[in-house]
Amino acid sequence: MSALAGDNRLPRYQRLADALRARIVDRSWKPGDRIPSENVIAEQFGVAPGTARQALAALVDEGLLERQHGRGTFVRRPSFDQSLFRFFRFSGAAGERLIPESRILRRSVDVMPSEVARQLGVSEGSEGIAMDRLRLIDGAPILAEQIWLPLPRFQPFLAIDPADIGPLLYPIYDASCEQTVARAEESLTAEAADATLARLLRVARGTPLIVIDRLARDYAGDALEWRRSRGPAERFRYRTEIR
Amino acid sequence: MSALAGDNRLPRYQRLADALRARIVDRSWKPGDRIPSENVIAEQFGVAPGTARQALAALVDEGLLERQHGRGTFVRRPSFDQSLFRFFRFSGAAGERLIPESRILRRSVDVMPSEVARQLGVSEGSEGIAMDRLRLIDGAPILAEQIWLPLPRFQPFLAIDPADIGPLLYPIYDASCEQTVARAEESLTAEAADATLARLLRVARGTPLIVIDRLARDYAGDALEWRRSRGPAERFRYRTEIR
DNA sequence: GAGTGGTCTAGACCACTTC
DNA sequence: AAGTGGTCTAGACCACTCC
Numbered sequence: 001m002s003a004l005a006g007d008n009r010l011p012r013y014q015r016l017a018d019a020l021r022a023r024i025v026d027r028s029w030k031p032g033d034r035i036p037s038e039n040v041i042a043e044q045f046g047v048a049p050g051t052a053r054q055a056l057a058a059l060v061d062e063g064l065l066e067r068q069h070g071r072g073t074f075v076r077r078p079s080f081d082q083s084l085f086r087f088f089r090f091s092g093a094a095g096e097r098l099i100p101e102s103r104i105l106r107r108s109v110d111v112m113p114s115e116v117a118r119q120l121g122v123s124e125g126s127e128g129i130a131m132d133r134l135r136l137i138d139g140a141p142i143l144a145e146q147i148w149l150p151l152p153r154f155q156p157f158l159a160i161d162p163a164d165i166g167p168l169l170y171p172i173y174d175a176s177c178e179q180t181v182a183r184a185e186e187s188l189t190a191e192a193a194d195a196t197l198a199r200l201l202r203v204a205r206g207t208p209l210i211v212i213d214r215l216a217r218d219y220a221g222d223a224l225e226w227r228r229s230r231g232p233a234e235r236f237r238y239r240t241e242i243r
Numbered sequence: 244m245s246a247l248a249g250d251n252r253l254p255r256y257q258r259l260a261d262a263l264r265a266r267i268v269d270r271s272w273k274p275g276d277r278i279p280s281e282n283v284i285a286e287q288f289g290v291a292p293g294t295a296r297q298a299l300a301a302l303v304d305e306g307l308l309e310r311q312h313g314r315g316t317f318v319r320r321p322s323f324d325q326s327l328f329r330f331f332r333f334s335g336a337a338g339e340r341l342i343p344e345s346r347i348l349r350r351s352v353d354v355m356p357s358e359v360a361r362q363l364g365v366s367e368g369s370e371g372i373a374m375d376r377l378r379l380i381d382g383a384p385i386l387a388e389q390i391w392l393p394l395p396r397f398q399p400f401l402a403i404d405p406a407d408i409g410p411l412l413y414p415i416y417d418a419s420c421e422q423t424v425a426r427a428e429e430s431l432t433a434e435a436a437d438a439t440l441a442r443l444l445r446v447a448r449g450t451p452l453i454v455i456d457r458l459a460r461d462y463a464g465d466a467l468e469w470r471r472s473r474g475p476a477e478r479f480r481y482r483t484e485i486r
Numbered sequence: 487g488a489g490t491g492g493t494c495t496a497g498a499c500c501a502c503t504t505c
Numbered sequence: 506a507a508g509t510g511g512t513c514t515a516g517a518c519c520a521c522t523c524c
Contacts, residue, residue, distance in 0.1 A: 011512060050515080080486070190433035292495090293496080313503035496514105
């Protein structure tokens with residue numbers, strides 16, 4: 001039986017949640033793993049089952065765990081490479097989801113722009129991997145992306161042949177560099193297409209483009225990837241509910 | 244002691260939550276009201292206090308209730324007239340929130356466009372109140388709004404002198420028409436400014452504008468107001484976190 | 487049938503607000 | 506001091522999944 005660490009003025013279920021979260025952060029429990037049942041956890045930490053439930057519920061709320069009736073509690077596998085669907089309409093005729101194909105136009109190692117370095121939390125002048133990607137549906141370009149990855153953390157990624165890189169990057173980061181994207185912050189605005197983007201996206205110069213900046217982080221909160229995506233506003237619609 | 248209505252196969256806390264929600268929908272409990280304590284509710288409905296807690300927690304989650312330690316449980320007062328802050332940066336030099344002033348350019352009664360009627364859930368050809376508003380900070384226009392309200396529901400609103408209408412409309416709907424906005428659906432895209440909007444917002448023709456459509460509903464889910472707001476994308480930034 | 491999470495009970499004690 | 510919600514306990518029974 002482990003003791004419950006941390007400030008004992010905090011509620012037990014919170015300290016327990018912290019202890020469980022730590023196991024996810026340090027990868028002793030990996031995405032997809034089943035974790036011990038609530039009774040086992042309760043016994044291990046010396047709390048009542050109800051208190052363990054409360055801790056687990058908090059982590060479900062945070063999006064770290066998933067519970068499945070009769071099967072167990074699992075570390076959630078974050079897979080929001082498709083999160084573009086929250087923004088753009090790529091549905092086919094039947095309304096089904098399509099994953100746009102991906103064409104890597106350029107990959108190189110360069111000194112990062114200072115704003116990118118700042119957001120990735122590395123020192124000014126650091127080197128990183130730069131990529132330009134184009135995403136297409138039925139051969140028609142719909143999104144232009146710039147991506148920066150910090151070095152040396154993503155060194156192994158350079159060994160991968162660009163031809164082997166499919167549309168989903170995060171599973172590749174996970175497999176090749178042991179870097180798991182757990183969450184991301186996105187910010188959104190619009191701008192007029194300049195000459196380069198107009199040519200790339202095959203729209204007229206000045207066409208309104210939606211610009212989505214994304215900073216992806218791992219469970220520990222370290223920034224893993226900086227990304228800027230631009231696509232024609234016409235294809236774009238974002239819905240949200242407020243209360 | 245009231246009986247718990249509804250399908251017996253549903254969990255008690257859900258049927259209890261439905262019963263409590265109904266009291267908010269039918270305005271026996273109004274926004275700002277304190278509702279009975281969990282012990283009283285538990286006794287009234289013949290459930291254990293823990294079950295009542297679970298029902299109350301569900302309604303807090305839905306955004307209908309607010310609990311305050313030591314004070315009680317209250318019907319949440321939805322006040323998202325300021326929800327524009329989620330989208331536009333209006334902060335002053337000190338970063339404080341400013342409520343933009345409001346100028347009503349036009350108010351009239353007209354047949355609603357069929358798309359507006361459809362979204363408001365009234366029959367094609369119905370009449371409604373149309374308003375054009377301009378919102379400004381320090382005299383500079385930042386947002387152009389079109390608003391439609393269904394008739395006869397909002398008949399009393401016509402009696403109000405436009406000069407008496409401040410920047411916040413929802414409290415006025417509440418006071419004059421007993422219509423409470425409980426939640427809203429927003430959808431967002433961008434377009435280029437046409438001649439009219441360019442003149443109104445004092446930007447060049449073709450400048451990218453953010454377009455926000457909002458459909459506001461009451462607790463019962465009836466649509467109360469249709470609104471389309473446009474502002475220069477330059478002043479716009481929307482942030483969100485995804486997991 | 488064994489193990490899991492989901493619902494429900496019936497209390498106890500604590501922290502906070504109000505009077 | 507009284508009343509409120511917040512935490513915590515120690516069980517019970519049920520529904521679901523898997524073997």
